[in-house]
Amino acid sequence: MNQSHIRNFCIIAHIDHGKSTLADRMMELTDTVAKRDMEAQLLDSMDIERERGITIKASAVRMFYTAADGEQYMFNLIDTPGHVDFTYEVSRALKACEGAVLVVDATQGIEAQTLANVYLAIDNDLEVLPVINKIDLPSAEPERVMHEIEDVIGLPAEDAPCVSAKTGLNVEEVLAKIVDQVPPPSGDPDGPTKALIFDCLYDNYKGALSYVRVFDGAIRPGMRIRSMATGHEFDVTEVGVFTPQWKTVEELTAGEVGYVAASIKSVEETKVGDTLTDVEHPAQEPLPGYKKVNPMVFCGIYPADGSHYGDLMEALEKLKLNDASLSFEKETSAALGYGFRCGFLGLLHMEIITERLEREFDLDLVTTSPSVVYRVKMMSGETVIIDNPASLPDPSEIDYMEEPMVKASIMTPPDYVGPIMELCQNNRGIFEHMDYIEKDRVKILYTLPLNEIIYDFFDSLKSRSKGYASFDYELKDYQKSDLVRLDFLLNGDMCDALSTIVHKDRAYPKGRAVCEKLKDVIPRQQFEIPVQAAIGGKIIARETVKAVRKDVLAKCYGGDISRKKKLLEKQKEGKKRMRQVGTVSVPSDAFMSVLRING
Amino acid sequence: MTGIYVHIPYCVRKCAYCDFCSVPRDETTEQYPDALCREIELSRDRLPYEGPVPSVFFGGGTPTALPAEALIRILExxxxxxxVRSDAEITVECNPGTATYADFVKLRAAGFNRLSLGLQSANDELLKAVGRIHTYDQFLTAFRAARDAGFQNINVDLMHGLPGQTQGDYLDTLQKVCDLGPEHISAYALILEEGTPLYTQVRAGEIALPDEDAVADMEDAGMAFLKQRGYERYEVSNFAKSGYECRHNLIYWDDAPYLGFGVAAHSSARGEGEWLRWSNTESIPEYLRKLRRGKLPTAETLQIDRKEELFEVIMLGLRKVKGIPRQAFLNRFGLTLEQAFPDAWLNVQANGWWADSPTHYALTKHGMDYLNTVLCYFR
Structure with a gap:
């Protein structure tokens, strides 16, 4: 299609502000889907295409819109990952667009994460179209929200369409504005092919698919293409679009968006942000902005029942097919046996993955304390990178350690500023800046150690602000810090799965809190169990699990035998689910229950 | 030698903790003794049996909820x-308030020679709390009446871990009972059984039970007290003066054969080769109906294979302080316990729980406290 009739855009919105509903209405109005098929929110398709055990992401939907002038336009609506850990992925999806529809809830206003994404959009030179949603609600304050958009972001908003995505009110106006205001793509259709990969996914039939935005040239089946960053070469077998059904097309030309199927074995071989080019007429330079994403948070994931190790590996491999940012490698723990050290983009990413492993693959998991990546400067001058507390070198060989710091931005109504600052302060935060962006919205900037926010920071923030505060963070730098490894001993034996690296000042409260929790969750055994927290060889906290006194059935006569056997069976089953730490049996749940304790 | 158990499923009122098969007396009560007699007669030559019978036990429910005449007719x-051996132990269970001196005289004359009285506690408030129908005074009356009627072998059932019970309460009960001098005392820790009113009340937080350490303290203090008063522990919860161990219950713990008659009664005996355990229907109407039609009221028969039989012998035998005779074990299974369960043997040994006995496989006191743990090693 002629580039002048193409509009590539995304929707930026906070959770629940109506992104999916607005996308649905757009698809309806453009006759992309019939109204009766609209039961599910199509763009939010995590649950839709479940049939083959792998979720298919609707990364981009193509629609055709006939404008008031009678001309037909091709709309490519590009989805952006919705959460804080995927900033890089979001930036690549934005790069594929010329415009962004900013949806703001007329009853709520702008949230921290939305703001972060809007700034990303502006950085990528996108035309941002504000849209005020939910104006059908009695508590809607479109005027106030418009002012907020103008004050906070500096975008003119007086012409912003006021819509109700739910009822469809004024959504047509949004489509018209997209035609008018989002610039058409302006690549060179005859130049060497340059296509940006903004998402990758795996389909059981088609194999690894790359979602691309073609900037220059074209991609068609039969072409041999090269991934410019990884150097891998592939033969294109199919190109197509999602409408929202798979639909093959003859080619993807400059300005268009669609998927490329090639002889790609795994999503590893094509990375988000990379540029595809024609091997015969290669581009000189890749599109700018590619970077290798490194996991920020690590934890051990083990099957609760050791015999399910194989199932866990299979499940991780399947998830990895669709999620190149997930990394994992085999790991052994004295307490937990065989499992995996997994790397995530952030805490939410970690939660999503563990939840999917449990929900979609029906696995019972034990996860160990999350850890960030530390830089350990050795006396020898060498620098060691540590993502697992167990592999921390002997303290006597360590000169000093550095931990990752993040720039955190929190938006909240002014009432909660006090409690939130206290929370940041408690988590070793360094206050940077505070801004009354409006009379009832405050933006607070803090520098926080990443290792403090990977426990319960989110939950605490929500509870201290009655759910009103929103939060966004980005990695800032590494700073020298007084860190120690906190170990836990059960009946004198160290439990490697519980070890964690903490700031020295946090070690005592955390050690005490974890010991108290362990005392409650470790069942009483035939002997007394000292539960100790230790730094190096020094014990800093202790609790005792008292010995169980009797474990015997008071009565057993003729009629009881079968029933009493079943009771023993149950007890035996319970024991099977226990992990052995030296002499002590520890239920799998116990490891989980101390995860979120941050002293 | 096969023991015989007779189940009488009637009670004046069911206790709050009870999950045995028992119901209030009703219109079936009158037909029940006839049906029982019918079952006993029908069973002959149709069930595995090796005579002579060393023990007959009337349990319940409350057997004395039936008239003495009916019990006597069943025994006949x-x-x-x-x-039935001339020196057989013939026991009848009785709750205070359900039998008079005259009843005891009749029962004794008919050949019942052991009486098991349910007291549970000498504290009337505790008795009331768990729905017992009698007071301590009524128990005293019953005990003396039984002695006067010539019962020279009496058991008293006691419980600890009752709601609100203290160690003082429990020791007071033990003292009062020991002063009466019964030959046998059963002292059970309360088991909170699902489906009982007490279970519901505890779950709902209406009633609190003593915590497990307090119960363990009561149990240990009770055992020490009983020992001092000449009652030797011979099973997890059973104590007797020398020579008065309950022969009937030892049949269960020896995993020896027994026939059970009456509704919900269980039987266990070697069939043709395999060990069998079967149970009668738990429904009184069905029980009566089947016997009216001349059919045995068996509901379910389990075949116990060699492996399960081995386990059951251990599960039951290790309840006895004396343990399992090594020779009997060898005769029954053709191998020693060490050979049958080498790992379990070592695990128990590692804990130091095997009692030092050249003739028996027996646990120490400590080992018996953790009997479930021990048995899990064998599973």
Whole structure:
């Protein structure tokens, strides 16, 4: 299609502000889907295409819109990952667009994460179209929200369409504005092919698919293409679009968006942000902005029942097919046996993955304390990178350690500023800046150690602000810090799965809190169990699990035998689910229950 | 030698903790003794049996919820049908308030020679709390009446871990009972059984039970007290003066054969080769109906294979302080316990729980406290 009739855009919105509903209405109005098929929110398709055990992401939907002038336009609506850990992925999806529809809830206003994404959009030179949603609600304050958009972001908003995505009110106006205001793509259709990969996914039939935005040239089946960053070469077998059904097309030309199927074995071989080019007429330079994403948070994931190790590996491999940012490698723990050290983009990413492993693959998991990546400067001058507390070198060989710091931005109504600052302060935060962006919205900037926010920071923030505060963070730098490894001993034996690296000042409260929790969750055994927290060889906290006194059935006569056997069976089953730490049996749940304790 | 158990499923009122098969007396109560006699007669030559019978036990429910005459008629039917040893132990369970001196005289004269009285506690408030129908005074009356009627072998059932019970309460009960001098005392820790009113009340937080450490303290203090008063522990919860161990219950713990008659009664015996355990229907109407039609009321028969039989012998035998005779074990299974369960043997040994006995496989006191843990090693 002629580039002048193409509009590539995304929707930026906070959770629940109506992104999916607005996308649905757009698809309806453009006759992309019939109204009766609209039961599910199509763009939010995590649950839709479940049939083959792998979720298919609707990364981009193509629609055709006939404008008031009678001309037909091709709309490519590009989805952006919705959460804080995927900033890089979001930036690549934005790069594929010329415009962004900013949806703001007329009853709520702008949230921290939305703001972060809007700034990303502006950085990528996108035309941002504000849209005020939910104006059908009695508590809607479109005027106030418009002012907020103008004050906070500096975008003119007086012409912003006021819509109700739910009822469809004024959504047509949004489509018209997209035609008018989002610039058409302006690549060179005859130049060497340059296509940006903004998402990758795996389909059981088609194999690894790359979602691309073609900037220059074209991609068609039969072409041999090269991934410019990884150097891998592939033969294109199919190109197509999602409408929202798979639909093959003859080619993807400059300005268009669609998927490329090639002889790609795994999503590893094509990375988000990379540029595809024609091997015969290669581009000189890749599109700018590619970077290798490194996991920020690590934890051990083990099957609760050791015999399910194989199932866990299979499940991780399947998830990895669709999620190149997930990394994992085999790991052994004295307490937990065989499992995996997994790397995530952030805490939410970690939660999503563990939840999917449990929900979609029906696995019972034990996860160990999350850890960030530390830089350990050795006396020898060498620098060691540590993502697992167990592999921390002997303290006597360590000169000093550095931990990752993040720039955190929190938006909240002014009432909660006090409690939130206290929370940041408690988590070793360094206050940077505070801004009354409006009379009832405050933006607070803090520098926080990443290792403090990977426990319960989110939950605490929500509870201290009655759910009103929103939060966004980005990695800032590494700073020298007084860190120690906190170990836990059960009946004198160290439990490697519980070890964690903490700031020295946090070690005592955390050690005490974890010991108290362990005392409650470790069942009483035939002997007394000292539960100790230790730094190096020094014990800093202790609790005792008292010995169980009797474990015997008071009565057993003729009629009881079968029933009493079943009771023993149950007890035996319970024991099977226990992990052995030296002499002590520890239920799998116990490891989980101390995860979120941050002293 | 096969023991015989007779189940009488009637009670004046069911206790709050009870999950045995028992119901209030109703219109079936009158037909029940006839049906029982019918079952006993029908069973002869149709069930595995090795005579003579060393023990007959009337349990419940409350057997004395039936008139003494009915119990006597049932016992006579047993005797007529099976060869009961002249020195057999013949026990009847009784709750205070359900039998008079005259009843005891009749029962004793008919050949019942052991009486098991349910007291549970000498504290009337505790008795009321768990729905017992009698007071301590009524128990005293019953005990003396039984002695006067000539019962020279009496058991008293006691419980600890009752709601609100203290160690003082429990020791007070033990003292009062020991002063009466029964030959046998059963002292059970309360088991909170699902489906009982007490379970519901505890779950709902209406009633609190003593915590497990307090119960363990009561149990240990009770055992020490009983020992001092000449009652030797011979099973997890059973104590007797020398020579008065309950022969009937030892049949269960020896995993020896027994026939059970009556609704919900269980039987266990070697069939043709395999060990069998079967149970009668738990429904009184069905029980009566089947016997009216001349059919045995068996509901379910389990075949216990060699492996399960081995386990059951251990599960039951290790309840006895004396343990399992090594020779009997070898004779029954053709191998030693060490050979049958080498790992479990070592695990128990590692804990130091095997008692030092050249003739028996037995646990120490400490080992018996953790009997479930021990048995899990064998599973």
């Amino acid at each position: 039917t047993v005797r007529r049908t099976y060869e």
